[in-house]
Amino acid sequence: MSFDLGPALLFCPADRPERFGKAMERADGVIVDLEDAVLPEAKVEARRHLLAADLDPARTIVRVNAPDSADFRADLEALAQTSFRTVMVAKTESTAGLAAFDDSYSLIALCETARGIHAADDIAAHPLIVGMMWGAEDLVASLGGTSSRTAAGGYRDIARYARSRVLLEAGAHGKAAIDAVHIDIDDVGGLQSEAEDAAASGFRATACIHPSQVAPIRAAYRPDPETVAWARAVLAAAAEERGVFRFQGRMVDEPVLRHARSVVARAG
Numbered sequence: 001m002s003f004d005l006g007p008a009l010l011f012c013p014a015d016r017p018e019r020f021g022k023a024m025e026r027a028d029g030v031i032v033d034l035e036d037a038v039l040p041e042a043k044v045e046a047r048r049h050l051l052a053a054d055l056d057p058a059r060t061i062v063r064v065n066a067p068d069s070a071d072f073r074a075d076l077e078a079l080a081q082t083s084f085r086t087v088m089v090a091k092t093e094s095t096a097g098l099a100a101f102d103d104s105y106s107l108i109a110l111c112e113t114a115r116g117i118h119a120a121d122d123i124a125a126h127p128l129i130v131g132m133m134w135g136a137e138d139l140v141a142s143l144g145g146t147s148s149r150t151a152a153g154g155y156r157d158i159a160r161y162a163r164s165r166v167l168l169e170a171g172a173h174g175k176a177a178i179d180a181v182h183i184d185i186d187d188v189g190g191l192q193s194e195a196e197d198a199a200a201s202g203f204r205a206t207a208c209i210h211p212s213q214v215a216p217i218r219a220a221y222r223p224d225p226e227t228v229a230w231a232r233a234v235l236a237a238a239a240e241e242r243g244v245f246r247f248q249g250r251m252v253d254e255p256v257l258r259h260a261r262s263v264v265a266r267a268g
């Protein structure tokens with residue numbers, strides 16, 4: 001199993017079926033949300049809409065409620081009646097919470113609490129996990145904090161640590177890492193900057209909450225033409241060289257070539 005979606009994954013509330021089609025048209029993947037985007041009194045209706053959803057299963061992720069919640073079992077019963085098999089598990093805090101899934105499912109662990117970040121290594125190693133995502137606001141709330149960001153708009157140290165840990169543990173186990181949503185919809189510059197950093201750091205995708213955020217995320221993950229030209233040229237040069245060599249004034253070894261291969265892959 002592998003994760004092949006990205007770079008822009010758009011959340012869509014499961015109780016808003018009129019948005020499903022538009023979300024699928026605009027984003028690279030749709031996260032149909034049964035959890036935080038749906039009020040408690042609308043959960044049953046949301047699951048009915050999931051059953052009726054006409055969405056491409058290959059490009060659909062379903063976020064279910066946390067394993068220790070009252071809605072988790074009902075979410076799984078609904079899922080079993082659909083063809084959707086890529087599931088984001090909200091507030092994943094241990095591998096025990098993943099035992100309810102059989103091997104027909106591909107799971108994305110959403111580590112968004114102190115316990116989840118603490119257990120990220122064990123979670124990433126689980127055989128059904130294909131991706132890891134982190135969340136800032138629930139994390140800070142689980143610590144008794146009030147905000148994941150400073151007045152200047154950047155993440156606080158604890159949020160940056162959680163982001164880095166999820167990325168590292170995902171990479172260590174060969175799983176995809178998905179960056180958290182940028183909740184300030186009007187802050188296009190901030191979103192672009194964070195998505196560019198995510199792409200450069202090794203995240204496979206960035207989640208978003210509004211269709212207007214899709215284009216900036218895609219642009220951030222798409223290498224510029226000059227970088228793509230350099231990557232292709234250095235790879236071509238490597239075919240004629242042995243070991244470490246000099247290219248355009250820079251020492252090139254295998255890590256640099258791996259960077260170049262990643263650039264070419266992201267260029268499509």
